[in-house]
Amino acid sequence: MENQIVKKAKVYSRTNFFNKTYCVFKGVPLRAISRRKPHYRSESGSTYYYTTKGVFRLSNHWGRAAKCNWRLASEIPVEIDDLRLGYADWVDFRENLGEDIDAYYIRVDFETKNVSYVHRENPEYDNIAVLRTVDATRKLIKQIKNLLDTHKWAKYYEYDDLETFRKEVILKLINTNMTLNELRRELASQQY
Incomplete structure (x- = not known):
């Protein structure tokens, strides 16, 4: 029996969550921190409120934050000056791998037309969507949003139903390494 090296998952807490991590914060209303005092305020003005299970982050900027990729998934409207409040459990944080490492995949909700990127360590990852670098993922997300x-x-193409065609095109982009231009050429060649 061969020895297997098992990589132990990093444990995050208030002392290290801000160091090269990826996380999707869930939007929460401002009243969730109404009786709390911030534990930390960053140079960019974001405030952090720690709990034993996780952290609240009140900020007007999401996405890249220093060397972290922190997204906010929220349906809650902005309440004060572009400030949005998010919450994440410590177990929701993942190591933000290097810029040149294929660490992210794209997920699309075709009903809401919402496109997002997800870390490869997400337990819901189906091993079908292609993993990409952060820059390649961002570029493809822009193209998918346009589609x-x-x-x-x-x-320029023949199809019976636009929504079905749109979904086929987008899923092919997500699940293969084919570029949009390569896919366009393939689709054009199928027309004749």
Whole structure:
């Protein structure tokens, strides 16, 4: 029996969550911190409120934060001056791998037309979506949003139902290493 090296998952807490991590914070209303005093205020003005299970972050900027990638998933409207409050459990934090490492995959909700990126250590990862670097992921997300929000691109192709065609095109981009230009050429060649 071969010895297997098992990589132990890093444990995050208030002392290290801000050091090269990826996390999706869940939006919460401001009243969740109404009786709390901030434990830390960053140079950029974000405030942090620690609990034993996780952290609240009140900020007007999400996405890249120093060497972290912190997203906010929220349906809660902005309440004060672009400030949004998010909460994440310590177990929700993942190591933010290097810029050149394929660490993210793309997920699309076709009903809401919401496109997001997810860390490869997400327990819901299906091993079908292609893992990409952070920059490649961001570039593809922009292209997918354009495919979702417009229909002009589709006028060059024959299809029965635009929404079904749109979904097929986007899933092919997510689940293969094919570029949008390569896919367009493939689709054009199928038209004849």
